[in-house]
Amino acid sequence: MKTWRFYFAGFAMLLAFDTVVQLSFKLTGQHAFPPEANAAWVMRVFGHPWIYLALVGYVGNFFTWMSLLKHAPIGPAFAASHLDVVTVMLASAWLFHEALTPMRLLGAGVIMLGIICLAFAEKASHPAHDAPTEAKGALGVMAGD
């Protein structure tokens, strides 16, 4: 159950950082509009707080991801990290009035269905405190064991 809480908290943080990064980049682009290949545009990019928020989000994302991977298997974890597609879509509809087309909502629904499957899969595979086993197995492979 400890592993379960660790995953839940970790992925919630990762999702928050990912969403902040994407929205901040969009806001950076908006405030620096129009894009130009010159110093004036670069000045506009760094002249608003959004780019710095994006960088903070990037750093937070990196440390969260490296903490999660201590126990989380990379295959399911990498897939689960794509929940940000859904949160960014919803946030963009709210903040930037981007259209929520039926196709996009369908895709978001399929992603969430997949993540529910992954959550149940982890719940089933970690009945006790067995998280380090997978990490040990990983080192065994790396060491040619």
Add this chain to the structure above:
Amino acid sequence: MSPVIATLWLINVTLDTGGQLAFKAAASDPLAGDGMARWRYMARRPWIWLGILAYVTHLLSWIAFLSLVDLSQGVLLASINIVAIMIAGRLLFREKLTPLRVGGILLVSAGVAIVGLSG
């Protein structure tokens, strides 16, 4: 698909997969310990730096790739990376692929592709 686009796509999948595997190798080393000592241990070993290098070069290959194809097409091909990383995790880290895990990963990959196709 032109040879240039195909090559860029292959480079993209390889860098994305390789980078994530390097991060996993760095993060799951049980000798790394806990807390700050763990970060210092990781910083002294090549894996985390390899992962960062792959991440940055992946970003460049992605930008180059997107300059040649539509974004929707790009996202569609990127959804394949999710499956590639699942297979690599199985081969290199002996990650168990239970039906529920495979089903979940394939659904996420399909969902990302659908969002990409919607343009």
